[in-house]
Amino acid sequence: QSVLTQPPSASGTPGQRVTISCSGNSSNIGSNYVSWYQQFPGTAPKLLIYSNNQRPSGVPDRFSGSRSGTSASLAINGLRSEDEADYYCATWDDSLSGYVFGTGTKVTVL
Amino acid sequence: QLQLQESGPGLVKPSETLSLTCTVSGGSISSSIYDWGWIRQPPGKGLEWIGNIYYSGSTYYNPSLKSRVTISVDTSKNHFSLKLSSVTAADTAVYYCGRLGRIATRPAWFAPWGQGTLVTVSS
Numbered sequence: 001q002s003v004l005t006q007p008p009s010a011s012g013t014p015g016q017r018v019t020i021s022c023s024g025n026s027s028n029i030g031s032n033y034v035s036w037y038q039q040f041p042g043t044a045p046k047l048l049i050y051s052n053n054q055r056p057s058g059v060p061d062r063f064s065g066s067r068s069g070t071s072a073s074l075a076i077n078g079l080r081s082e083d084e085a086d087y088y089c090a091t092w093d094d095s096l097s098g099y100v101f102g103t104g105t106k107v108t109v110l
Numbered sequence: 111q112l113q114l115q116e117s118g119p120g121l122v123k124p125s126e127t128l129s130l131t132c133t134v135s136g137g138s139i140s141s142s143i144y145d146w147g148w149i150r151q152p153p154g155k156g157l158e159w160i161g162n163i164y165y166s167g168s169t170y171y172n173p174s175l176k177s178r179v180t181i182s183v184d185t186s187k188n189h190f191s192l193k194l195s196s197v198t199a200a201d202t203a204v205y206y207c208g209r210l211g212r213i214a215t216r217p218a219w220f221a222p223w224g225q226g227t228l229v230t231v232s233s
Contacts, residue, residue, distance in 0.1 A: 002156065035219040037157075044206055045157065047221035051213060056221065088157055092216045098172050099147070099159040099210075099217050 003028060004089055004102035011108040012079045020105045022072040022089035028100060032092040034072040036065055039086045048087070049074065076107070084109045112137040114207050114224035122201075122231050128194040132207030132224055139188045140165045145210040145217055146190045148181065150203040151226075158203075162210050162217060163190055170217070197231045204228050 005023040012018040024030065034052050037045035047056055049065035052072065062077045072091075076083055089102035118130035132146070139146060147162030161171035163181045171179050175194070183190040194201060205227055208220035 032216055033213050033218045037220075044223040044226050045220075046223070047219055050211070050219040050221075090157075090159075090219075092218065094216075096173060097170065099162070099170075101149075101157040101159065104156045 002103045003093060003096070003100050004091070006087075006089060006102040006105045008103070009106045009108065011110055012076075013110045014079055014081060016079045018076045018079055018083075018107060020074045020076075020087055020089075020107070022074070022102045024070050024072075024091065024093075024100075026070055027095035028070075028091050028093040029067060029072055030070040031094060034065065034067050034089055034091045036063075036072075036074045037088045037090065039088065045088065079109055081109045083107060112209065112222055114209065114222060116205060116207050116224045116227040118227060118229070120228060120230060122197055122229060123233050124198055124231055125196055128192070128197050128201065128229055128231070130192045130205055130207075130227065130229070131189050132191070133187075133189040134209075135188070139183060139190065140185045143212070145170075145212065146183065147208055147210045147217075147220065148192045149206045149208060149220065149223075150201075151206070152200075152203040160192065160194075160205075199231050202229065202231045 036049040038048045039045040052067040053065045093100045145162040148160040163169045178195045180193040208223040
């Protein structure tokens with residue numbers, strides 16, 4: 001069972017803003033950097049956000065990340081049909097001495 | 111462009127050892143900046159970190175798998191490997207390898223990832 005909790009699903013219409021939360025504790029999100037991954041069915045995850053709010057080259061600026069206390073969020077502005085995928089948060093956990101992933105959120109474009 | 115490719119048997123019998131190799135191309139596995147890791151994903155489920163290794167051989171393992179996991183690196187072949195012993199059906203998953211970046215000495219992000227390989231545990 002993951003130590004990072006995400007809502008199972010999120011949805012929006014094209015052009016809307018969708019946010020995904022990731023809840024942890026002081027030993028993981030509260031003291032380490034958060035990354036976010038995007039995964040389409042049948043494919044490997046892809047890094048979307050690192051260091052809480054940094055986008056790798058090639059990731060549209062519609063995607064943004066933030067961290068506050070022991071929670072983090074991923075926002076998708078101007079939702080597009082191609083954003084329909086699963087999204088995972090992740091970070092290092094000092095208590096577990098391990099890298100932990102969130103439970104995952106499936107984003108649906110209505 | 112750095113690329114990673116997993117290889118190994120797609121079918122393993124219960125109680126046997128799962129062995130996979132991740133070959134790195136387009137860059138050196140001996141980089142002092144990165145670790146190299148394994149992640150798995152059971153069918154229809156979420157991602158689970160298995161462990162990672164630094165080119166010097168230092169390793170970190172998921173506590174829930176630690177007693178069964180060994181990750182090693184071969185810098186001469188530019189690849190690293192995963193061994194998971196005493197497998198059961200619960201170990202059936204897509205196994206991914208990835209390069210692991212660090213921030214302030216702690217593992218922080220995986221990129222890029224290999225395409226993944228499905229390993230089924232069944233007799």
